[in-house]
Structures are given as structure tokens and as C-alpha cells.
Amino acid sequence: MSLQVSDLRVYYRTLAGDVKALDGVTFSVADKEIMGLAGESGCGKSTLGNSLIRLDGRMKYIGGSVKLDGADVPIWDDNEMIPFRFREVSVVPQYAMSAMNPTRKIGKMVSELTESRGLRFRDIKDELDRRIDLVGLDRDVLKRYPIELSGGMKQRVVMVISTLLDPSLLIADEITSALDVSTQRAVAETLVSFRDHGFVKSMMVITHDISILYQIADSILIMYAGKLAEKAATSTIIEKPLHPYTQMLISSLPEVGVRYRDKKLAGIPGSPPSLLDPPTGCRFRARCPLAFSKCVEEPSFVEVDTDHSVACWKVAGADA
């Protein structure tokens, strides 16, 4: 088990009260596993990604633990996290365009970054060049400014930089969302190749685009309103989802080949609950077509099959 998160709670402090963006999340990511994390905006998926690397001032750690390769990760302490960041846990942010220093040439920026971590740039220069070749870029990019590169190139440069020290866990937050289809594919496949080359041990890919996850992820975790809804192997989530939310989410995706004329897709009525004051019981209850009396109690996230966990009374109800 590379990453183990148990009962993690992270709230946002606001004037109106605490926004319970992450409310008791338990899951694990195995070695060599690419785990996809999907859900609607505001479901807490980015909060989960961010809390594993850095809690900013608005985020408040409430409880839970994070273990990476058996060692505790002190996510609640900004300073104690420093040795973990970049070496053990690394992130590729959504907007690679703004992730780089616009006033530095990329090579200079990397050397400043590595030296701030006590490494000499020339020691890692060869490895850097090798990885730049691997992602299909010209080594000259190091002599260029970020503005000279296209979005897809920048995204790949950031990916190379983030994984330079072979972190154990890489968090990729919506990295393909701002890209064109053909670039999207190249970037997504680069992620897989990083895993295959052993640059990173395991990966969490956060996206709202389930079809990208289907292409690259080994398992998919679906979140809804700050809680986990379902986790299973990719093929299981796509072919045989059990949670009504997952089912509706997947059936609402238009695919190439599906025409309005032939088959009218339907969305999910309603909108996600406010996390400032989340409803008790199952949080999907108000939008769920299958909701019944038991749904006023909160369903626990239970394993219903090998590597398939669901939080729904309809699924787990029989033996719960």
C-alpha cells in the first residue's frame, strides 16, 4: 500500500461557518496504481488533492491520517511537510501556464528549484535532459521562457519537473482539462509512461472527465459532496457501477456515436447540496431516484465485492 488515507476531514473556514469539503474520506492507493478521482465541481476532489500536499490558510485540518509507504504524513503541519513535498509527494497543477515563473528561463527556474532543495543542478541535469527527450520535447526548452511554449508543452515540462526526484505519489489535478483533444491524449499518455518508467510510484489523477480516466486509470474513485460514493477498478465503474450517482453520471456522458435523434441522454436533476450545512444521511438522497426511508441514515463506505466499495443503502443495505 503506497498511500493510505483514513477518515480524513478538511474543512474550509468561512465567515458563515465551516464548509465541510472533505468529510471523512478513507481509501488507499496501491503501488503502481493510477487512481482516478472524479466528481462534480465542489465535491471536494481538488481539496483532497491539495490537502495531501499543502493546506492553505483557509483549509483547516480536522482529523484523520495519511500514510505514505508506511510513514505518517503530517499534513496538518506546514513546516513538517516540507521534506515530503517534491521528494515524496508532488503535484502537477491544473494551470501549468501559471505554474512556472514567467521571468525565468525554464532551465534557470529548475536550477533554482532544485538548489532550494539542497541539490546541485548539474547532478540532475542529465536526468532532466533524458526525461525531456522522453516526453518528446526538445532539450532546448530549458533555454526558453514559459511564454514561448504551447499549453501542452508547458504541461509536459511541469510534469517532468514535478517528478524529477521520483516522488512516491503524484497528484495530477485537472491537468488535461485546458488542453485540446490531441494534446490531451499526449499528456495523458505521458502520465502513464511516467508510471511505467517508475518515475512515480502511484498517482492520483483528479478530473471531471471520466472518459479520460477510462483511458489511463487503473481504478476510479467517485466523490459526491465531500464524501466517497464509489471506488472500484476502472472497468467495473464504467461497466457495472453500483451507486446510483455513478450510474447517472456515466449515463449522462455523450460519446462519439451517440446522437440526440437516436438516444436522448438525461442529466441528473437538482444540484449538489451546500457543504456549509450538509444534509444528514445520504447526501445524494435529494437527487436520487432510488431514495427510500433508510437513506436518512448515513450509509457507510463498505466493500461489496473485491476492490469495489460503495456508500449506498440500496447496494449494501441487505447485509448492513
Next chain:
Amino acid sequence: MLSLNKVSKSYKIGTFGGKDLVAVRDVSFDINPGEVVSLIGESGSGKTTVGKMILKLISITRGSISMDGTDVSSIQGSAVKPYYRQVQGVFQDPFSSYNPIFKADRVFELIRVEYFADMVRSEWNDKVEAALRAVTLDPGQVMNKYPHQLSGGQLQRLLVARALLLDIKILVADEIISMLDASTRIDVLNLLADLKSRGLGILFITHDLSLGNYISEKTVILRHGAIVEMGATEKVFGRPTHPYTRLLLSSVPQLHKKWATIEAELPSPIGDGKGCLFHDAYPSAGRSVVPVPDEPTLAKIEEDHYVGCFGLDSEKATTQAA
């Protein structure tokens, strides 16, 4: 009916505008009532520029756009107003389309002042309510609310309702669902399809091929400002002929079907704007291996299916499209 006839747009770039950047080149297509035309292209392909030219937000460098036979590309000042009654647009980001300190439904009031100043208040209220019902919004839920109190899908539908108030014939929908969540985007998409059945012509600008395929009758694929392939949607998607279209289709992430192992990435546009741009950037993909000096013209390969590529079999490419 709105028709574009060899519309081009070029921007002056460089010091003193010494260079031309051609954003859109010789784009011609029609939008008929009750028809969704999807304009698909990657970033920088000029798809938004086409939309803006139709909405007269930017000027046209060459060519013309006509609405029901009247040339609208040169109209100015008060003459534009009747045109805007027929053609309206909705844009990508619903959160920035509104003034955050005005209530969201104030966009309706602006329409009333501008176009229906003489209308009796009660009649106007009925009209607004009908427009809201047409976009499946409950007036009680959205009236008197600030933009931040509404969801992206609601805001986007309000904008469509605003356009409907003018009894428009053509709606330019520029990436209107890319910012919405998977669970709500399909509802907005279905709404467009419903409006289509009421006789509205829609230009659906998107980078997402699966969305274009889902609702449109006609597909126009744009690359670097030029149309590479267009025609009936089932023909373009069913028998993609231009190497670029094939490449795009093979890169779309799909459920139930993994990416095939083909070369996916396209180099960035280079070249001087002459000749086949696709060929310059991607010489091995085309069936033609001979570099060609001219820009390919769209050739008809079958009924309602046009492709701009030299690599086509010559007997098929004999009929030149207008």
C-alpha cells in the same frame, strides 16, 4: 438563413502591424432554421472568431455574411439592431457573462429598454415567463437572484432565455457547456436540441467532438482557420476522410473503447499560410506525399460531404464545391 461566403479574418501583428496573422480563411457555410451546425476545432483554429464575426463583435477582413439574402457584414450603427433581433450569442463562461452586482434577471430588463420599450409591463412579464419556461427554468427560482446564487447551468439557461426574448432565428452558442458539470451539461445540450425543433438555427461552437456529434445535423471541422471537412454529421463522423478529422476522432477519449495506438500529437502550426497547412505540419499523415503549392479547396466527395485535401482520389475530387 444565415450564410457565410468566403469569410476571412486577419490580424496585423508585429511591429507596426507589418505581418498578417490569418485567423480565419475563406470559410463558407450556411445555417438553416431548425438546424444545429457544430463548428469543431482546437484552440486557435478560429472557431470563436467565426462566431464573433457572425455576431458582429469583430469586423470581417474579406468575404461576406448574409442573413436571408441581405448582406450584414457592412451594416453599422442603428442598422445593426434589427439584425441583433434575429441573431444572438451565448458564451462560454456563465459566471463572467453577468454583472455580479446586478440581479441576474436584469439582463431581461436591458432587453426591454432596448427593444421593447413600448410593451405593457404585464405583457412583458408574460413574455419573460414564457422564455424562462422554454429553457426549463422555474421563474420563482431564478428571478430576483444574484448571479452567485445561481448555478452555472441556470445562468447559462438564463442567457439562452434572454436570447429567446428577441424571437431570434440564429443562436451562436460558443462553448456554452464546457464550463458546466457533467451532470448538468447534458440538460443544457438537450435544451438546445429542443430549441432546434422549434425552428431555431444554432451554431454550436465546441472543441468536443462527442458533443458536436450528439446534437448537430451538420459538422464543420476547422483547422488553423480553414475548413478541412464539412458535411452531414453522420457522414463526417461515419466516414471521416481528411487525415486531420481522423486524427481528432482517434484522440477523443471514449468510454468502452481504449485509445488505439496511433500517433496522437500534432505539431504546432508553422508555415507561411500558403499551401496545405495540414501537410506542412504533418507531412506523413496525408495520403499525398508530394508537397503541393496551393491551398486545397473543398471538394465534394459525396452528397453533403466536403473535404479539403489533395490526398483524395482524383476522380472523387473532380466536383469543386462553391
